[in-house]
Amino acid sequence: MSDLTDLYQSVILDHNKRPRNRGKPPIANRVATGDNPSCGDNCTVYLHLTDEGRVDAIGFEGSGCAISQASTSLMTTQVKGKTAAEAEALFNEFKQIVTSGQAPEEISDLAAFAGVHAFPARIKCATLGWHAALEALKQPPSV
Amino acid sequence: MSDLTDLYQSVILDHNKRPRNRGKPPIANRVATGDNPSCGDNCTVYLHLTDEGRVDAIGFEGSGCAISQASTSLMTTQVKGKTAAEAEALFNEFKQIVTSGQAPEEISDLAAFAGVHAFPARIKCATLGWHAALEALKQPPSV
Amino acid sequence: MSLSPNLRIDFPALDQHVGGKPLVYLDNGATTQKPRSVIDAVARFYERDNSNVHRGLHALSMRATDGYEAARTRAATFINAAHPSEIVFTRGTTESINLVAQSWGPANLRPGDIILATEMEHHSNLVPWQQLALRTGATLKYVPVTGNDAELGLDPDALDKLLTPQVKLFAFTHLSNTLGILTDAAALCAKARAVGAVTVIDAAQSIGHEPIDVQVIGCDFLAFSGHKMAGPTGIGVLYGRRQLLNTMPPYQTGGGMVNAVTYEGATWKPSPERFEAGTPNVADAIGLHAAFDYLDQLGRPAIAAHDFALGERACAALSELPGIRILGPKPGQPRGGLVSFAFADVHAHDVVTFADQDGVALRGGHHCNQPLMRKLGLSSTTRASFYVYNTPEEIDVLVKSMRRILKFFAG
Amino acid sequence: MSLSPNLRIDFPALDQHVGGKPLVYLDNGATTQKPRSVIDAVARFYERDNSNVHRGLHALSMRATDGYEAARTRAATFINAAHPSEIVFTRGTTESINLVAQSWGPANLRPGDIILATEMEHHSNLVPWQQLALRTGATLKYVPVTGNDAELGLDPDALDKLLTPQVKLFAFTHLSNTLGILTDAAALCAKARAVGAVTVIDAAQSIGHEPIDVQVIGCDFLAFSGHKMAGPTGIGVLYGRRQLLNTMPPYQTGGGMVNAVTYEGATWKPSPERFEAGTPNVADAIGLHAAFDYLDQLGRPAIAAHDFALGERACAALSELPGIRILGPKPGQPRGGLVSFAFADVHAHDVVTFADQDGVALRGGHHCNQPLMRKLGLSSTTRASFYVYNTPEEIDVLVKSMRRILKFFAG
Numbered sequence A, B: 001m002s003d004l005t006d007l008y009q010s011v012i013l014d015h016n017k018r019p020r021n022r023g024k025p026p027i028a029n030r031v032a033t034g035d036n037p038s039c040g041d042n043c044t045v046y047l048h049l050t051d052e053g054r055v056d057a058i059g060f061e062g063s064g065c066a067i068s069q070a071s072t073s074l075m076t077t078q079v080k081g082k083t084a085a086e087a088e089a090l091f092n093e094f095k096q097i098v099t100s101g102q103a104p105e106e107i108s109d110l111a112a113f114a115g116v117h118a119f120p121a122r123i124k125c126a127t128l129g130w131h132a133a134l135e136a137l138k139q140p141p142s143v
Numbered sequence C, D: 001m002s003l004s005p006n007l008r009i010d011f012p013a014l015d016q017h018v019g020g021k022p023l024v025y026l027d028n029g030a031t032t033q034k035p036r037s038v039i040d041a042v043a044r045f046y047e048r049d050n051s052n053v054h055r056g057l058h059a060l061s062m063r064a065t066d067g068y069e070a071a072r073t074r075a076a077t078f079i080n081a082a083h084p085s086e087i088v089f090t091r092g093t094t095e096s097i098n099l100v101a102q103s104w105g106p107a108n109l110r111p112g113d114i115i116l117a118t119e120m121e122h123h124s125n126l127v128p129w130q131q132l133a134l135r136t137g138a139t140l141k142y143v144p145v146t147g148n149d150a151e152l153g154l155d156p157d158a159l160d161k162l163l164t165p166q167v168k169l170f171a172f173t174h175l176s177n178t179l180g181i182l183t184d185a186a187a188l189c190a191k192a193r194a195v196g197a198v199t200v201i202d203a204a205q206s207i208g209h210e211p212i213d214v215q216v217i218g219c220d221f222l223a224f225s226g227h228k229m230a231g232p233t234g235i236g237v238l239y240g241r242r243q244l245l246n247t248m249p250p251y252q253t254g255g256g257m258v259n260a261v262t263y264e265g266a267t268w269k270p271s272p273e274r275f276e277a278g279t280p281n282v283a284d285a286i287g288l289h290a291a292f293d294y295l296d297q298l299g300r301p302a303i304a305a306h307d308f309a310l311g312e313r314a315c316a317a318l319s320e321l322p323g324i325r326i327l328g329p330k331p332g333q334p335r336g337g338l339v340s341f342a343f344a345d346v347h348a349h350d351v352v353t354f355a356d357q358d359g360v361a362l363r364g365g366h367h368c369n370q371p372l373m374r375k376l377g378l379s380s381t382t383r384a385s386f387y388v389y390n391t392p393e394e395i396d397v398l399v400k401s402m403r404r405i406l407k408f409f410a411g
C-alpha cells in the first residue's frame, strides 16, 4: 500500500474532495479546454488576465479522476497572481516532479504529485488542467 | 532415399529424358495452355479431334520439372485414340493415384506417379499437362 | 458439464502475486491469459518446423505449410465454416473488419446506400464504417441502445424501421465489450438477409466464450482475434462466405497472393491466399490451433455457462455497493461474463489503480466505445470481465476491494 | 571479429535430421531460424506479463505496455532512427510497403506523377506500386537490370535518365532476394532526394545481415520483417520519417489509433499509434526485441562479413558444376549471403526435392520475382541463402548434393 498512499497523498485527496476554484469565475477573458479523449477526461479553464498580464481570477469545470481533479484544483491556486511566463515556469517544475518523482525542497504542495511518476499512465491526468490553463493564457481575449 | 526413387520412378525418368509427342503435331484443331504461375511452369497441348470425336493426334510444348514433363508426355500416349469423356475418366483415375498413392492393378504406366502423393506440393506439377489437354478438348475447333 | 477449478494450473501467468497479493485477473475482455499448450505450440514450431510456407518444397517448409493449413482447417471446424478457404488469417478483429471495409466496401457501395451499425459498437467496428461511408458516399446509421442502466438493449422497433432495402451492410457485435449484452446474431442476420444486406459480425468478445456456428447464424462475415480466446497476440480470423470472398478485390498486395505477375500488372489467387499478402504469421496461427483445441476440450457450452454465472454473481454482489451504476442487460437476459459499473464519486481510473494494489486487474475507461459512453452520460466505467479460470471467490475479492476504495475516498 | 561456430547451439531447430541426414538449412532468404533467446522471450511474455497494452492501468498491463514500447525504442536504436515514434509495427515487409502505398500514396500522387521501382523488386515491392499507379493515375517505371548472368546490376545510366523531377516516389530493394545484389542505398537516396522523390527501401533481406543506419542512408521509409532476422513471424517494422508519418492519413482504423470518436466521425492520434489500429502483436514485438539484441551481440559487421564470405565461396564452388548458370553480381562486388543458380537440364523443383533427401533445405522457383525471371529467360532458379549459423562445410554438402542430382538425371 505504500505506493498508493504515495500516489493519493492527503493534499490530493483534499483537493479532490474540496476542489478550489471550481466553476466559472465572475469575470473571465480567456478560456481553453483540455481533452484526454482516450480517458474520457476533460477540463475547461477560465481565467481573467489583467492589463498588466497577471491572472487575477481563475476557475475550472470538467470531470476526471482524483489525480486530474486535484491537480487542476491545486494548479488554480498556484497560477492565480502569476504572469503567463511564471505559470509556464511553474508547469515545467511540475512536469519535472511528476516524471522524475523528485521534488526540490522549496516546492510545497506541488510535491504531493511526486508519487505519480510511478504510474506513467497517470501523468497525463496530472497535467490535463495545466495544459488547459497554459492554452487559455495563449488565447486572444474573449468573453 | 526410398521416397525419392518412389517419386522419380524409371518410367518418369524415361519420359522426362525422352518425352513422347513433344512439339506441335502436323494436324491439330484444338489447343490450350496450362499455367502454373507460382512455379513458372507452363504447358501447351495441341490435339486433333476427328469428326467422330476421337483424339488422333496430340503434342505438347512448354517447360517444367521432371514430374510435369514426364506426366504430360505419358498423358499424350494415353489420351491418343480416346474420346473427351474417356480422357476425362482417365484423368480422374490419375488424380486418384497421385492424391491417394494407391494404384489399381490394371493401371499400367500411370501407376508410376503414385509416389507423388508423398509430395503434395508436386501434385500440381503432375496434373498440369492433363489440365491443358482437358481444356483443349473443351475448346471450339481452331487452327 | 462444469469447468474444473484445476484448470487454473494450465495458465502460468495466473500463478503470480501483484502488490503482494495473489493475482486476480479480471481483464479478460482486453485479452485472456494463455494455457501452457498454446505457449508450447508456438515454441515448438520455432524449435522444430520453423520455415516459410507455401512456396517451399523441403521438409521443414512442408511441415510449416501443413501446420499453417491445419490451423486454417481447425478454425473452419471451430466455427463450422463450410470450407477452409472461408478462413482468412489476419492480425485480429480490427484488421478483419478493415479488410471487409477496404475490399468489399468500395466495390459494393454507392452514394445513397446505407451502412447500418449499432450504438454499442467497439471503435474497431465503427470507425472503419465511418471511413467507408466517407469514401463511397454511403450513409452510416446506428441502431439505438435503449433502456435503463441495468436493462439496456438494442431497440427492436428502431431496428425494424432502419433495416430498409437501402441497407447494403449491417455490422454488429455479437457480445458488447462494454455492456456484456449478447445479441441474437441469427435473428439479426435473418432480418438483414430479408432486405438483402450483407452481415458483418464482430465476434471479438464472444468467440472464446460462446458456441458459434456461422452456418446456423447465417452471417456473411465474422471477425475475431486469437488473443481474446486463449490464443496468441498477432493472429485473428476473418470468416467470409466463399462466394463473397472470391468476388472481392485484394486488400494488401505482394508475394503469395498473386497468380501471374508482369511488369505491367498482376492477377490474384482465390481466397484465402488472395487476402494474405506476404509471409503470414505462421507460428501464431499454429498457437491459435492449440487454443481452439483447448477451448473445445473444455467445451464451449460449459464455458458459456461458467461465464454467465460469474457475470450474474458479480452483478448481484456489486449492486449492493452504495452509489454504483451497473450497466448491462436485465438480470437473466443473454449476457457474457463481464460487468461494467461506475461509482458516483470515484473515477474508474482511481478504481483500477486501487484494485491493482489488491492484486485485482480491471479495466477502466471508455472501452473503445466513446460515443456510447457519452450517450449514457458517463466518461468511463470500470469493467470486470471473466474467463474459464475465474472463480466465485475472486468475485468476493473484487467486491471487497471495491468496498475498500469507496471507504478510502469517502474517508 | 568473426562469428563463433558455437552459436549453432543457440538455434534449436538446427539440431535435427531430415531424411536421415543432419539438417543443412540454406533457406534463410525465405525465413531464418530463431535463437533460444527469442523463443523464450515470447514464451516468457505469455507466462508473466501477458496483458493488453496502452489503455490499461493494472500491473500486467503496465508491464506489457513497457515491454511493447521498449521493443519500439530498441527497433529505433537498431536502425538509428531519430525517434521511437518513427517505428510502426506491422506484420512484416509486405504490410509495411502496403501501408506506405495505401496511406502516403493516394494523398500525394496525381496523374502524370511517376513511381520508380527497379526490375529486381520482390512482388511485395512491386504489385503495391502497380495498384497505387492504377488508383492514382501515376505511372510506374522500372530501373533496368543489365549485364550477364554473373555480372548483373542496376543500370546506372538508365537510373539517371529515369530519375526526373516527375518521380515522386522511388522504391528499391536494399538486397535482392533473387540475385544477392546489395544496392548502394545511400547513393540511391541522395539521387532521389536531389529530384525531390520520397524513398522507400525494402530491407527485408538486408536487415538481419548488414549494418543499417537510416540517417546515414537518408531514406524516407524503410520496411523489414522480423522473421528474416532471427525474430518471430507476424511482426515487422515500417520506419518512416516523423514529419512524413504525421502528415499521412490513417491506414487501418479502429481502437487504439483514435483520439476522439463520435457517432459522426473521429480524429487520429499521431504516429506511431495512428498506424497501429487494434491490439498489436505484443508478444512478437517483444520477441523481435530479443532478436535485435541477439544480432547486435554477434555484431552486424561480423555477420555481413560471414555472409559475404559464404556467398563468394558458394559461387566459386558451384561454378565448377557442368551446365550451371549462376545469377548475381560480379565476384567481389557488394553482395549478400545468397546464390541463385539454374541447371540446363534439371528443373529447380527437382533440385530442391532431391537436395531435401540429403538434408539440404533450398528454395526453388521464381522467388516472388516473376518478371525478372522472365527477363532473364528463366522460369525458376534454385537459391541457397546463408545465415550466421551456416558453415563452409555446409557448402561442401550442398555442392556434393548438386553433383549427385546432376548424375542422377544424366544417368
Ligand SMILES: Cc1ncc(COP(=O)(O)O)c(C=O)c1O
Binding pocket: C255, C277, C278, C279, C280, D029, D030, D092, D093, D094, D095, D122, D124, D125, D173, D175, D176, D177, D202, D204, D205, D225, D368
Ligand atoms: C526482398 C524481399 N522483399 C519483401 C519480402 C516480403 O517479406 P514478407 O513476406 O516478410 O512480408 C521478401 C521476402 O519474402 C523479400 O525477400
Ligand SMILES: Cc1ncc(COP(=O)(O)O)c(C=O)c1O
Binding pocket: C029, C030, C092, C093, C094, C095, C122, C124, C125, C173, C175, C176, C177, C202, C204, C205, C225, C368, D255, D277, D278, D279, D280
Ligand atoms: C467488441 C470488440 N470488437 C473489436 C475489438 C478489437 O479487437 P482487436 O483489438 O483484437 O483487433 C475488441 C477488443 O478490443 C472488442 O472487444
